[in-house]
Amino acid sequence: MTEPLLEVRDLHMHFPMKQGVLQRKTNDVKAVNGVSFTLNKGETLGIVGESGCGKSTLARTLVSLLKPTSGDILFEGESILNYNSKELHALRRNIQMVYQDPYTSLNPRMKAGDIIAAPLKAYNLTTNLKKRVLELMDLVGLKADDYNKLPHQFSGGQRQRIGIARALALNPKLLILDEPVSALDVSVQAQVINLLEDLQEELGLTYLFIAHDLSVIRHISDKVGVMYLGKMMEMSDSESLYKDARHPYTNALLSAIPLPHPGKEKKRERIVLEGELPSPANPPSGCVFHTRCPFATEFCKGNVPAFDLDEKNSSGHYVSCFYPIENK
Amino acid sequence: MLEINNLKAYIDTPDGIVKAVDGVSFSIKAGETIGIVGESGSGKSVLAHSLMQLNPKPPVFYPQGEILFEGKNLLQLKEKELRKIRGNEIAMVYQDPMSSLNPVLKIGDQLMEAILTHNPMTKSEARQRAIELLTDVGIPDPKKRLNAYPHQFSGGMRQRVLIAIALACNPKVLIADEPTTALDVTIQAQILELMKRIQEKYGTAIIIISHDLGVIAQMAEKVLVMYSGRIVEKGNVEEIFYQTAMPYTWSLLRSLPRIDSEAHERLLSIEGQPPNLMNPPSGCNFHPRCPFATEQCKLVDPELTERSADHAAACILSEAEFEEAKKRIETKDQERGQGHD
Amino acid sequence: MLSRKRNLIPFVFLILLFVATITAEWWLPVSPSVMDSGLRLMAPSSENWFGTDHFGRDLFGQTIVAARVSLLVGFTVALLSTVLGTITGLLAGYYKRLDSIIMRIIDGMLAFPSLLLALALVAALGGSVTNIIIALTFSFWPVITRVVRSSVLQVKTIQYVEAAKTSGVKDPVILARYILPNILSPIIVQGTFIFARSILAEAALSFLGVGVEPSIPTWGNMLQESQIYITLAPWFSIFPGIFIVMTVLALNLLGDGLRDAFDPYAKGKKKARKRLFKQKKQYAS
Numbered sequence: 001m002t003e004p005l006l007e008v009r010d011l012h013m014h015f016p017m018k019q020g021v022l023q024r025k026t027n028d029v030k031a032v033n034g035v036s037f038t039l040n041k042g043e044t045l046g047i048v049g050e051s052g053c054g055k056s057t058l059a060r061t062l063v064s065l066l067k068p069t070s071g072d073i074l075f076e077g078e079s080i081l082n083y084n085s086k087e088l089h090a091l092r093r094n095i096q097m098v099y100q101d102p103y104t105s106l107n108p109r110m111k112a113g114d115i116i117a118a119p120l121k122a123y124n125l126t127t128n129l130k131k132r133v134l135e136l137m138d139l140v141g142l143k144a145d146d147y148n149k150l151p152h153q154f155s156g157g158q159r160q161r162i163g164i165a166r167a168l169a170l171n172p173k174l175l176i177l178d179e180p181v182s183a184l185d186v187s188v189q190a191q192v193i194n195l196l197e198d199l200q201e202e203l204g205l206t207y208l209f210i211a212h213d214l215s216v217i218r219h220i221s222d223k224v225g226v227m228y229l230g231k232m233m234e235m236s237d238s239e240s241l242y243k244d245a246r247h248p249y250t251n252a253l254l255s256a257i258p259l260p261h262p263g264k265e266k267k268r269e270r271i272v273l274e275g276e277l278p279s280p281a282n283p284p285s286g287c288v289f290h291t292r293c294p295f296a297t298e299f300c301k302g303n304v305p306a307f308d309l310d311e312k313n314s315s316g317h318y319v320s321c322f323y324p325i326e327n328k
Numbered sequence: 329m330l331e332i333n334n335l336k337a338y339i340d341t342p343d344g345i346v347k348a349v350d351g352v353s354f355s356i357k358a359g360e361t362i363g364i365v366g367e368s369g370s371g372k373s374v375l376a377h378s379l380m381q382l383n384p385k386p387p388v389f390y391p392q393g394e395i396l397f398e399g400k401n402l403l404q405l406k407e408k409e410l411r412k413i414r415g416n417e418i419a420m421v422y423q424d425p426m427s428s429l430n431p432v433l434k435i436g437d438q439l440m441e442a443i444l445t446h447n448p449m450t451k452s453e454a455r456q457r458a459i460e461l462l463t464d465v466g467i468p469d470p471k472k473r474l475n476a477y478p479h480q481f482s483g484g485m486r487q488r489v490l491i492a493i494a495l496a497c498n499p500k501v502l503i504a505d506e507p508t509t510a511l512d513v514t515i516q517a518q519i520l521e522l523m524k525r526i527q528e529k530y531g532t533a534i535i536i537i538s539h540d541l542g543v544i545a546q547m548a549e550k551v552l553v554m555y556s557g558r559i560v561e562k563g564n565v566e567e568i569f570y571q572t573a574m575p576y577t578w579s580l581l582r583s584l585p586r587i588d589s590e591a592h593e594r595l596l597s598i599e600g601q602p603p604n605l606m607n608p609p610s611g612c613n614f615h616p617r618c619p620f621a622t623e624q625c626k627l628v629d630p631e632l633t634e635r636s637a638d639h640a641a642a643c644i645l646s647e648a649e650f651e652e653a654k655k656r657i658e659t660k661d662q663e664r665g666q667g668h669d
Numbered sequence: 670m671l672s673r674k675r676n677l678i679p680f681v682f683l684i685l686l687f688v689a690t691i692t693a694e695w696w697l698p699v700s701p702s703v704m705d706s707g708l709r710l711m712a713p714s715s716e717n718w719f720g721t722d723h724f725g726r727d728l729f730g731q732t733i734v735a736a737r738v739s740l741l742v743g744f745t746v747a748l749l750s751t752v753l754g755t756i757t758g759l760l761a762g763y764y765k766r767l768d769s770i771i772m773r774i775i776d777g778m779l780a781f782p783s784l785l786l787a788l789a790l791v792a793a794l795g796g797s798v799t800n801i802i803i804a805l806t807f808s809f810w811p812v813i814t815r816v817v818r819s820s821v822l823q824v825k826t827i828q829y830v831e832a833a834k835t836s837g838v839k840d841p842v843i844l845a846r847y848i849l850p851n852i853l854s855p856i857i858v859q860g861t862f863i864f865a866r867s868i869l870a871e872a873a874l875s876f877l878g879v880g881v882e883p884s885i886p887t888w889g890n891m892l893q894e895s896q897i898y899i900t901l902a903p904w905f906s907i908f909p910g911i912f913i914v915m916t917v918l919a920l921n922l923l924g925d926g927l928r929d930a931f932d933p934y935a936k937g938k939k940k941a942r943k944r945l946f947k948q949k950k951q952y953a954s
């Protein structure tokens with residue numbers, strides 16, 4: 001069970017920034033700036049971060065839509081970066097993606113059934129095509145008579161189910177979920193999260209679940225990684241992260257989420273972060289978080305903290321901070 | 329101060345009439361914060377825009393109801409009189425800080441325009457006031473920032489500027505329509521803090537609209553829960569969260585993902601989709617998704633009835649019946665949860 | 670779309686003109702090619718509705734028959750330039766590498782005023798219906814390429830295109846099934862306008878004497894021949910002129926109507942307003 005399916009090693013994805021009439025390259029936007037992790041078969045890794053932290057860029061490099069600047073991505077022990085187009089085509093069967101926006105991720109001129117059938121057709125799996133599509137629709141909780149409907153005839157939650165069915169059509173091993181529920185209503189969010197959990201159990205899927213806040217991730221992840229400005233700040237199994245968050249940024253994220261408890265809310269002490277996210281084109285020196293960190297010292301400005309195993313937690317709790325927070 | 333009586337706002341679409349707001353009543357006092365919660369399509373935004381008569385008409389029209397602001401019915405005022413109240417007495421902060429500012433005008437000019445529209449003062453006085461306002465909303469180095477353009481600001485900063493514009497004339501009521509939905513959580517925390525501080529300083533009444541029950545719990549004193557154009561429960565924030573009396577509110581609270589849950593704890597979802605307002609279900613609008621629904625619910629459309637002094641809910645179940653039904657469902661869930669693991 | 674009067678009238682006009690011109694031989698009372706030296710430059714009468722020309726031929730018949738060339742040229746040019754423009758536009762918009770090559774060529778072609786370009790081409794190739802079609806296609810095709818390219822650039826960034834790519838869908842399928850159907854509306858609208866513009870251009874070329882051979886009746890040729898008689902027999906110029914104007918106007922109106930029909934926001938606005946008025950009363954009572 002603990003066989004690694006996906007390994008990411010010191011991944012960098014920089015975009016050149018061009019300016020002026022001559023389009024001269026001035027700087028690099030360091031969207032992903034040295035990220036490493038291992039994802040085991042059957043597990044769910046949650047990646048959390050605010051907008052601009054590079055989590056979506058990370059997802060796009062994993063499905064080979066972008067070619068990373070440096071680093072390595074290993075799928076089932078094999079580096080995928082130098083694949084030719086034929087090998088890439090074969091790889092895509094195994095890594096599929098579900099998108100955030102259920103409105104723009106489905107072709108408005110295609111019927112639901114055809115949308116789900118598209119990946120099957122692309123791989124010439126056309127025997128029993130209709131039967132397979134109906135099977136998939138049933139799997140994600142769509143009715144058979146939804147087959148001929150157009151996307152605009154569905155609600156947001158149902159559209160997201162179509163997107164999930166499309167991603168499952170090729171029996172992938174890894175599913176990259178890029179904020180799959182953040183565009184949905186609360187009451188529908190829960191349905192989709194439960195569906196994803198059931199599917200994982202039934203089909204033995206591995207998930208990489210990207211989200212912008214920690215509360216949704218809580219319900220689905222085995223491991224959680226927190227990203228800030230292209231770097232991983234903290235990563236551990238979910239239990240240890242929520243009970244004993246060590247990085248000041250993780251703590252700030254946790255305390256920023258308003259709880260649906262008016263009683264607790266009024267008494268709660270929170271770490272309100274000052275200031276705004278710095279530009280990824282000019283990340284701060286030293287620890288990238290030092291400009292907003294309430295505990296930063298002079299030392300943090302000049303030195304980059306390593307992404308180290310925390311001595312206190314034996315269970316693989318990594319943190320990138322000189323002064324991790326001691327929780328009782 | 330602001331009183332809404334049986335307000336109805338319908339939208340005329342090519343496919344039929346949408347009853348976006350269908351008979352809503354509430355009132356707000358100075359210095360109070362009311363939270364309006366609801367999912368998309370519950371009519372909360374149309375309601376907010378109705379209060380300032382900002383809905384485009386057509387297609388929106390108001391077949392019934394009144395909006396009383398200091399004794400005047402805003403629904404009957406002329407456009408000219410409305411303009412005096414808009415921005416001056418009642419101001420609004422929008423969801424999208426990106427598109428709510430004019431990209432080709434300097435922040436300072438937009439702010440000063442808002443000040444000068446309603447206050448007779450010289451330009452340099454207005455400038456002074458603009459700097460004051462920017463300081464109030466926590467923008468560093470406000471003098472220099474007056475000359476900046478919106479694109480030089482981040483989302484959180486723009487929302488601060490929008491709040492500054494809304495505050496330009498010391499409004500008595502501030503309507504905030506999903507003010508933090510487009511922002512990151514850490515920035516959301518900043519903006520919510522700011523709104524609380526502003527309220528303490530100026531005694532503004534705030535109507536905050538959100539789909540996020542957490543935001544409401546943090547900000548509001550009174551809460552209105554909206555479902556398909558109606559208020560289905562209203563009361564003090566504690567009553568809504570701890571003595572929930574309406575199945576929809578109760579289910580919504582249970583379906584929230586929360587950080588204080590156990591790992592892999594199963595979310596309790598509400599079945600089905602929000603209703604189509606063009607052709608709402610018979611009886612109680614929530615009955616097709618309600619775990620407690622009986623045959624009776626398909627026939628009877630429940631009125632908002634009082635449960636205690638300030639607490640009212642629209643459900644035919646009495647308090648005792650509801651308690652019993654809740655227990656039944658909770659034990660069933662527990663059994664299923666154990667079976668699941 | 671045709672349920673609206675504004676769109677129905679031009680549509681019916683074009684259909685009638687089309688049917689009239691291809692069946693002209695069967696129903697015209699006076700054959701347009703019969704010369705009668707006794708009837709030269711006669712004013713409109715019950716016999717010759719539009720009068721006669723300097724050879725005594727019936728002008729009504731000529732005007733109707735002349736529509737053949739105009740409609741043929743207009744339609745063929747619209748179709749060819751739309752097809753070519755769509756292909757080049759799709760390629761330029763989708764493949765970054767092809768973009769700079771195709772668009773520089775297109776920019777070069779667009780640098781000439783389209784009529785001038787057609788004029789030069791016809792002058793070099795010689796005047797015939799085929800050559801006019803080739804020349805006009807060359808001058809209008811870049812317009813479509815530009816429109817298609819910019820639409821592709823927009824649609825290509827929408828997530829369903831990316832989703833198709835990650836599901837392993839191949840580029841030709843993406844272009845045909847995911848991008849093309851979503852940009853059809855601007856293409857059709859532009860195609861209609863090009864139809865109208867090529868009718869005008871053909872008339873202009875013939876008028877300048879570099880168009881279709883003078884023996885074939887076209888509106889442009891008729892205008893050219895009538896020039897010297899304009900004070901003597903104004904009807905000779907007026908009727909072909911009116912037909913050019915009406916046909917072009919009809920096509921432009923149709924194009925506008927199509928644009929509105931494809932724009933979901935504009936749809937039904939007026940109807941809604943009317944209904945609103947009724948319902949307001951009903952709900953108020």
